[in-house]
Amino acid sequence: MNMLKTKANGKLSFSDFYEKYGVLIVFILEMLLFSFLSPVFFSFKNILNVLRQIAITGILATGMTFVCITGGIDLSVGAIIALVTCLSAGTLVKTGSIALAFLVGLGAGLGLGLLNGIGVAYGKMPPFVMTLGTTSIASGLAFIYSQGLPIMIKGPFLKFGNGSIFNIPFPVIYFIVILFAGHFLLKHTVFGRYVYSIGSNQEATRLSGVNVRLSKMMVYVISGVLAAFAGLIYTSQLGIGTSIAGQGYELNAIAAVFVGGASVTGGSGTMWGTFLGAIIIGALGNIMNLNAVNPFIQTFLTGIIIIVSVLVRKKK
């Protein structure tokens, strides 16, 4: 009698099937293809290399997944990286305190995320416009603070982004931990459920007694703070704070989310999808490197993948 245990009827239409497993299929096909193209592609070392390369995008994409499921978008994450690299590098140079550099960096991300969230949730600004505005604000602040000059850093802070344990680079570990935390938040908390509900039907969610504005604000705060964390990794990896850091990163993060199967209008999407989406795009760059192909083709192919993956899902 217990209906909970009965499986959904096995019949799945193509679009349902794609919705569920499409990303996984594309992922497997790509892995198989790339293994043929390069014998070293599937080596442990190279896989770690891919993960290291996508760590920053992946962390941004984790935050972006929350935003996109509510039906929003956050264009400001790239610019937040730029501002955070400048502020944290500058703080480190001036005070020598790693803790303070972290605090200032994360604080900046929190502040801009809050600004986005308040603008969208309470000011009823369209997310695209609001976060476009904060992109310019963050990027402008980065220029003003750094005078357009790179800020070099040295010392133990570099270990944060470049160190490794058992050959696993730190950024990969951060990424995986954040991904799991994101998945947990999305699937096993009330907040996560509200994120899906808002994206499905904001008015119905509000009328169900949910504080829609608070949840909506929170997704931008999460995105901002994760962007700041990514910015700290960036600073450490390159040993530099610069106002041109992170340019275009927001687009890769958004691409990972949509390739990963999130609905463009909100209401659906998963962390695992986003994870695979990030790898699908990241592995493309990797195989170009391995085969010494012109790396610029990657950007071109990424574009094709984004369009095709969303197009196939639209065919209903």
Place this chain on the structure above:
Amino acid sequence: MYRLEMKDIYKSFGGVHALKGVQLCVEPGEVHALIGENGAGKSTLMKILSCAITKDAGEILIDGQAVDFSSPKQAIAYGVSVIYQELNMAPHMTVMENIFLGNYPSRAGVLNRKEMFKRSQQLLDDLGADLSPTAVVGSLPVAKQQMVEIARAIKNNSKIIVFDEPSAVLGKADSEVLFQQIEKLKNSGVSIIYISHRLEEILRISDKVTVFRDGGYVTTQDTKGLEVKDLVSFMTGKDYSQMWPNREAAQIDPEVALEVRGLNRGDIIRDVSFQLHKGEVLGLAGLVGAGRTEIARAIFGADPKDSGEILIQGQKVQINNPADAIRHGIGFVLEDRKTQGLLIEQPIADNITLTGLKKYVTYGVLGRKKELHSADRFKEMLGIKTNNIKNPVMSLSGGNQQKVAIAKWLHTEPQILILDEPTRGVDVGAKAEIYKIIEELKAQGKAILLISSEFAEILGLSDRIVVIRRGEVAATFTHEEAMADTKVLDAFADQGGVGDHEHVKN
């Protein structure tokens, strides 16, 4: 010869038979009213006529010629114009641009604005409409916008003009102007098809009435000699005296569950007060747009109110948002389950539990098992037919979707339940089941506020009926009083609109 003949028209949406072989014959220079309850198929037939949707079977003749439109443009070319209630215009464009929308006067692709202005002015003058062709449509009151639609229909040399609930958004004075326009059009030989829920209006302006019920044709009659009572009987298929289920005189519990005092919101709700008792079904009767839903929304905190007090079990309470209402034991099954009530792409279970997820949380973790177990209990209780409550709501039929919409509010264990059009768009079987649920809830001592546009539903289920007219409480009837005379039908036959102001917001 008829101007328009529609014969044996069939139309299904999925498995639902919206039209089951209906007919409609209209003579030249005739005002022909088309009536029926919500879902009777009136609008579907008009959409077929204007080719907004295609028919499954049937025949359409215009002036004795069989026609088979393949596009809305073709329907217009044959002289068919439909003026929808939610006017179909580009609000940012001017009056003349809207009148000529689709075929602007031009030379070699360049707009001829002078010509457009001249012809628009002529049309508006002929109509006696005091309107500038260069006014922006969105800035005009609804009544004036309607004039623009009429001007457009005349410009297209329409022989048949359909008015779909035109007066629902108009005040009394504007309705009069509209009736004069219709009279003029009629005298110039245009055939008018007039759809309205305002039965007195129909009796006044129409020459003939055709009645549909549940997608089927009932009758066509000369309007002369008919009364509101007759129209209601045609529409519901029941004599007024039979509209009541046999039941004992209502024993109303003296305990007041909900009291509303002096509720106001703009022109939409005006000084509304009433009491709802424990174990009682109180029907809010009135026309669409009379303010019934708005009153419910204000009580629930879904919309802000200007003034008024809400008392629950005699205690004054502050309700500023739906969360407050839920905390005070109020549930609200909304009018439109697809846009307001449910998350149709999300699982059934998630929809049911959304109204109170906190009770499944331990140390911040949402207990999915407990949640599903609870949702399953509601599934069994209401008889929601699905093989998996993790399926999305959209996989269900309308009736089962509606049960989910009710379940999500029973989930909050309310003492007061507001039901707004609880059986809209559900089939007869599901309707009966929902009625049974309402009776059961009543027996459990829940206080129920019922809003419905169906006569039989309001009359059959309510212990008392409050009639809302233009945002005000117009009358209150007990079950016995309503049974004793037909005055309660006036609630459905009201002249005039939302308010006496000509500018209706939104």
